[in-house]
Amino acid sequence: MTTVEAPAKSRAQIKERTLRKDNWRLYPVTTFVIFTAWVVYATVRAFWGAAFYVPEFHYLTPFYSPCLNEICNNVTVDGHTGDAAEFGTFLPAATRGWIPFAAISLPFLLLFRLTCYYYRKAYYRSFWASPSACAVREPHGKYTGERRFPLIGQNLHRYFWLAAFAISLINTWDAVRAFHGKDGGFGIGLGTIILVANVVLLWLYTLSCHSCRHVVGGRLKNFSKHPFRYRMWGWVSKINQRHGMYALITLGSLVVADLYVALVASNTISDLRIFN
Numbered sequence: 119m120t121t122v123e124a125p126a127k128s129r130a131q132i133k134e135r136t137l138r139k140d141n142w143r144l145y146p147v148t149t150f151v152i153f154t155a156w157v158v159y160a161t162v163r164a165f166w167g168a169a170f171y172v173p174e175f176h177y178l179t180p181f182y183s184p185c186l187n188e189i190c191n192n193v194t195v196d197g198h199t200g201d202a203a204e205f206g207t208f209l210p211a212a213t214r215g216w217i218p219f220a221a222i223s224l225p226f227l228l229l230f231r232l233t234c235y236y237y238r239k240a241y242y243r244s245f246w247a248s249p250s251a252c253a254v255r256e257p258h259g260k261y262t263g264e265r266r267f268p269l270i271g272q273n274l275h276r277y278f279w280l281a282a283f284a285i286s287l288i289n290t291w292d293a294v295r296a297f298h299g300k301d302g303g304f305g306i307g308l309g310t311i312i313l314v315a316n317v318v319l320l321w322l323y324t325l326s327c328h329s330c331r332h333v334v335g336g337r338l339k340n341f342s343k344h345p346f347r348y349r350m351w352g353w354v355s356k357i358n359q360r361h362g363m364y365a366l367i368t369l370g371s372l373v374v375a376d377l378y379v380a381l382v383a384s385n386t387i388s389d390l391r392i393f394n
């Protein structure tokens with residue numbers, strides 16, 4: 119008769135922290151540095167309250183979109199005046215420096231990324247050492263997973279995805295507006311290309327989300343009766359394989375887009391014009 123051993127109630131008692139010989143610290147340390155630098159940059163810029171819009175070419179940084187402060191209207195840069203606000207300005211000018219101009223979108227975008235499967239893996243490893251890497255013992259005494267408060271809130275990711283989808287539409291509109299020339303007609307500058315590239319990457323990140331994959335192809339008994347959804351599911355599954363990469367790249371593209379707009383809006387550099 120075969121005896122089946124009961125699952126161990128405690129963790130394996132191994133003296134060494136890990137038997138791994140490779141440089142397993144590289145991933146958590148690099149992630150820690152990149153994420154910390156990004157959060158500092160994004161926080162400073164979100165509360166800065168200046169250098170967010172180039173009226174001449176309609177360049178609006180994604181960190182201020184949608185722009186809801188009274189200051190978003192009548193922005194003057196280099197002799198040109200324009201409005202960055204397209205969805206109302208219900209934040210009084212006095213809140214500048216205290217409340218980000220994009221107070222409606224930023225919290226959702228933050229929660230969307232915070233609950234993203236990729237970021238969860240990344241910050242569990244690099245900030246909480248839970249664990250730092252595969253086959254490396256963690257410092258915590260016990261593991262409760264994501265079954266309790268506050269981590270049970272990670273389940274809200276699917277709803278934050280809906281908000282992120284709507285915000286990506288707004289960012290798309292910002293990119294379309296950036297095709298604006300010197301004489302008021304059609305024009306393309308380096309800023310246009312940067313904002314368009316950023317929005318394309320944001321869409322790739324948003325649409326490659328695991329929740330999106332479920333929205334598109336989940337809860338179906340068979341695909342044969344839903345050929346369109348099957349097609350979409352196949353496409354989302356394809357880009358889903360690179361979701362982690364898009365998560366990282368968009369951190370960079372957001373900074374590049376914001377920095378470029380900030381430099382042009384503060385007259386530090388001039389926009390490189392390609393057409394008009």
Ligand code: FES
Pocket residue numbers: 230233234235236237275279323324326327328329330361
């Ligand atoms: Fe990363 Fe949804 S899993 S955005």
